[in-house]
Amino acid sequence: MTACLCIHGFTGSPMEVEPLAEYIQKHTNWECAIPTLPGHGSELSLKGIMYNEWIQHAEEVLKDLLKRHEIVYVVGFSMGGLIASYLATKYPIKKLILLSAAAYYVNFAQLHQDIRIICADFFKGRIRENEQYNRYMNKIKSTPLAATIQFRKLVQYVKPLLANIHVPTLIAQGEKDGIVPLKSASYIYNTIRAENKKMICVEESKHLICHCEKRETLFQEIITFLEETS
Template identity: 60%
Template sequence: MIGCLCIHGFTGAPYEVEPLVEFLQEHTDWDFRVPTLPGHGETSSLKGVHYQEWINHAETELKKLIETCDEVYVVGFSMGGMIASYLAANYPVNKLILLSAAAYYMNPRQLVADIKLTLIDAFKGNLKENELFHRYKRKITETPLAATLQFRQLVAFIKPLLKQVEVPTLIAQGECDGIVPLKSAEYLYQTIGAKHKKLTYIKQSKHHICHCEERGALFNQVLDFLMEQ
């Protein structure tokens, strides 16, 4: 049996990786776990949550898969990609998928471009149809500063461990990502210790790479990578 743990991002929820999970479920008979990290989800409450709680929760889910599966894969989106890297460095994970993984964050040039488009839609009265506005309105208005500092501490804690990741790794990054810049994917590719690693760019994708228009091609790349012998 193969197990696959999929980890969402900061202030997010399983919906961020669900399209990929559903695709993999259609093409495999693997055992999937898609946890909601402490303080996250639809009724998020990040106040007072320490970053180690996010790591601990992911560790608990991974251990359950390790106990019952012959092979285990870990997929991480954004902050979840950093947690996935930590797990791959410390546990017997067989393959690692990093999606928009946040070794660095905030791409000022793309973010400005996205804000301009949002303002144009607001001026035209089309804000209700602006997906970007709805995705980030909640993140901006409801995320405590202390939680953002915990996220930054998590990244700082995990970065020195990346060289210990030796399992085959696929890194996917959207070229239009306004949250995680291209240099994040490049840094991960250069720093991760795996001999077998691949970096792929999704041309039109913004940050939520599992929801982009090119997700079909991305999902096939992920499946092919995980099925490689």
């Protein structure tokens, strides 16, 4: 039996990776687990949550899958990519998928372009229709500074461990991601020590890579990578 653990990002929810999980379940007979990290979900409650609680929660789900399945893959999106990377250094997972993994964060060049579009919509009286604006504002309003500090601590904790990754790894990054810059994917690719590793850049994709227009092509690449013999 085969299972796939999918881990969402900081201030996110399973929604961020659900399209991939649904695609996997439609095209395979694998079990997909998509846990909600502590303090996350449709209603954020991040006050008082420590970064190690996010890691431990994903860890417990993975240990359960490893007890019940011979083959377990791990997928991580954004901050979830860092958590997935940590798990790959500690547990016998078979392959690792990193989507917009946040070894670095804030792509200032793309963020500047997004802000220009937001400003244009503001002067046209269409600001409430701008999806990027609504997402940024919701994140800002519901994210305590302490939670952002915990996110940064998690990144600092995991980055030195990336060199310990030896399992086959696929890294995917959105070309127009305003949150995680392309250099993050390049850094991970050059740092991990997997003999079988691949990096792909998804054109026109912003941060929510599992919701981009070319997601089905990306999902097929992921399944192909997971199913191929090492």
